[in-house]
Amino acid sequence: MPLSLGLAMYRALSWRTAQPVQDPPPPRPRGPLIWMHATSPERHLALRDLGARLRAQRPEVNLLITVNASVPVAAPWRDPVPVPVMSDHPLAVRAFLDHWKPDLCLWTGGDLMPNLISLAADRGTVMVLADLEARDLPRRRAGWLTDLTRPCLERFGAILTASDAAATQLRRLGVSGARIEAHSRLLMGVSPPPCPDTALTAAAQALSGRPLWLAAYLQPEEFAPVLAAHRDALRFQHRLLLVAVPAEPGETGALTEAAGAAGLRFADWHGGDPIGEEVQLLICDDSSDLGLWYRMAPITFMAGSLAGGATGHAPFAAAALGSAVLYGPNIADHAEAYARLAQARAARAVQDAETLAQAVVQLSAPDHAAAMALAGWDTITESAAVTDHLIELIQDLLDRKEARDARA
Template identity: 40%
Template sequence: MARTAGFAAYKALTRRAARPQAAEAAPPRPRGVLIWIHCPLAARQKAAEQLANRLIAQDEGYTILLSFTEAGTQPLPDDPSLLHSTLPDDDSAAVTAFLDHWRPDLLIWMTGHLRPTLLNQARRQNVPMLLAEAEEDAFDEPRWGLRVTQSRRLLAGFHTVLASSANTARKLQRHGVEQALIEITGPLQEGGTALTCDDALRDDLAAGLAGRPIWLAAMVQLEELETVLDAHRRASRLAHRLLLVLVPARPEDADRMAEIMAREGWRALRWSRDDAPREETQVLLADGCDEMGLWYRLSPVTFMAGSLKRGMKGHDPYAPAALGSAILYGPFVSRHIASYARLSKAGAARMIRDSDGLQKALSRLIAPDQAATMAAAAWQVATDGAEATDRVIDWARAELDMAGTR
């Protein structure tokens, strides 16, 4: 009787902690293998997306279903292999309907903040489950103060538990997880895969620009152009051969930017129309974002635009970070705030607010050792956690092999 009452309290505490969900019509379940990734925390969305993209890149025809608990998540990339669903309330009817609809082949649950009814039902349906990057504070909720037998029953559904730290591993053992099931892997990777480029073209351009300091202003909106050009003009007084690679946020803005620069007397070339930059070239204007892998590789310093004016939301900083570029950014990056905060904490990114701040940052980072220090930190952050993500992918492939679904 005590056990029944305890479990009722356990479920009640979970329901109070859960965020109410609005009903929504789920799209049909696609054919083939469906891997469900649940990410309780908005701050870990990037890691969930990176894991999803890595699984999709296995070229096995996987569909990934992503769900979140916490408000604040951002729109997902437009990819037909990447679906999103609201997590159901933790009651039997909603959970059963959710699982019957999606019929996941695997469940990868991130961090913790577990849902007892959902996970127990998934176990009864024999869904293989892995707990990834388990975090110590994800098991600090009041329900974890209940009996070890109840927490053990809940955690027993996970075939493998990947802990983010040794402290987390010890806490999970206190909650009844067998030591043999726990691996300490750290958090999953947040940074994306490095963008590709034409290596021969990159080598030719690098050879032609040898000795010239280069910086990149990426995804620049028209409202930011004046700030970027003013900072470039003033920074060029200290580094006369400084070259700006300018990439508009919208290809249709390239003509307008070219007109503005011609009127102001800039010696600018259009990447799509002219030859390679010459010694006197001050600005190289790209026509769109198709060759960002090339520009990130060429530029030791990248200003991530779309971030200087109120109402802007910023762009993913892990793209330049993965290619070892120091990062500057404006204050309006709400879409990627957690990523910029992590890079800034590591010394890989620096916020600027205006033309003066951008010019001063550029003048410091023109020195190769300064840019190299930030770039190395950026690469470290972008690649940190790759082994943990690899471990999850290996687990998923092994489980699907055993089930004969690959």
């Protein structure tokens, strides 16, 4: 495809930029390779889920997930390990494509890299753009930026927008409507943590119908404010039970000390302590039990979000299992997920012990928590159709490419 004026100027200018030094890439596996690019932490999680489902249906496919600077790569990710792509320098782009030789690219969101996208398409990579929002696009058609954006968009054979507004904006930019499909946001699918029915039955019997709320992934810095919030809530709900799950099992001792200092009577779930009416705090030192507690608790405070320097934990599992979600102000790693739930009124932000206690008391009314739980379920399931459609689309495009390659 001939280069537009804007793209030609961009490419010429990009030769003048410094080429960053990057670590050597891992070896390319044999067989077809799908390259997925994430432009945000939540899109990265969504692509990991989509890729796992795709490989379950098409085991011969290899996955490459690349990320931009907004996605942390230091986490101990399992295969596939995300590969940072920070440079659109022509030499870096050529080296990337020469090494990986992707059969299909699934790009999510904006932050388009013109050299990388145009050269990949020119080399025969099947190009799909998904989860494109209106904010990812320029608002006006004229000018340098739009002249650069439209040629990038035209390299994609299919564009799935996250809203009708984004689809309308694409058409205003002159993108062919035949390639545009309006959908909802692409979100991480949820495979809720398992819980045997026998465990649910045993917990229900042990708790004897006590009202409860859950604090999941508690950090040591959060012990004092969360326990203080529970003490305040007990003034209004004297039978209320807090189930506390620390982020690390080794922190259980510090949690029991904090509970003693707060004057709370506690029991050890795995220690087999009896849970009488006098028990106010139940400590569970195994996060693998969260599948049980998400199902049992109508309210979940997603900890790792209250103390300074925290970055939050993914909230979708709790929401998918019917728990209203509370969270603190420090959720940088999962900001999009919380914003999505908050917009649907399935999650609520708290700032400190006082606002946490107020939220717990208010949501102890069953109708309030149930309304939030229903909104959370709707939010989780609305993107399932997008994921299913993308998997079918990718399968179809790969089949067509294999047929073309066989005829060549």
